[in-house]
Amino acid sequence: MRDLYSDIKVVPALAPAVLAANANGVAIDLLGNQRVAFAVNTGAIEAAGAFGVKLQESDTGTSGWADVAADQVQNNAPAVLAAASAYRLGYLGWKRFIRLVLTKTGGTSLAAGAVAILSPDERPVP
Numbered sequence: 001m002r003d004l005y006s007d008i009k010v011v012p013a014l015a016p017a018v019l020a021a022n023a024n025g026v027a028i029d030l031l032g033n034q035r036v037a038f039a040v041n042t043g044a045i046e047a048a049g050a051f052g053v054k055l056q057e058s059d060t061g062t063s064g065w066a067d068v069a070a071d072q073v074q075n076n077a078p079a080v081l082a083a084a085s086a087y088r089l090g091y092l093g094w095k096r097f098i099r100l101v102l103t104k105t106g107g108t109s110l111a112a113g114a115v116a117i118l119s120p121d122e123r124p125v126p
Contacts, residue, residue, distance in 0.1 A: 016113030043111030061097035
């Protein structure tokens with residue numbers, strides 16, 4: 001039997017909303033987890049809203065956020081996110097905290113949200 005459900009934990013990374021400006025996701029603590037990936041989904045775009053997505057990492061989760069180096073990110077998202085689409089990003093780095101960032105480069109707004117998919121050290125996940 002294929003059972004992914006018992007091996008993953010899903011937590012909110014960016015609350016679904018209509019975004020009209022840059023948006024920082026919540027700090028995801030990787031302590032006790034082997035891996036993390038993000039699932040980003042988009043909805044309607046208003047007035048050519050152009051947003052990109054990236055990952056940032058930190059040692060503390062409250063400050064010192066820096067963009068993750070390109071060779072430490074797996075990403076199938078284009079430079080500008082499309083309407084009604086889904087993308088995934090994977091983190092290969094070693095910092096304790098990670099967050100998703102949507103950056104507005106033009107237009108009015110984009111509906112978007114994201115979850116972090118974690119692979120905890122202990123399984124099955126309750």
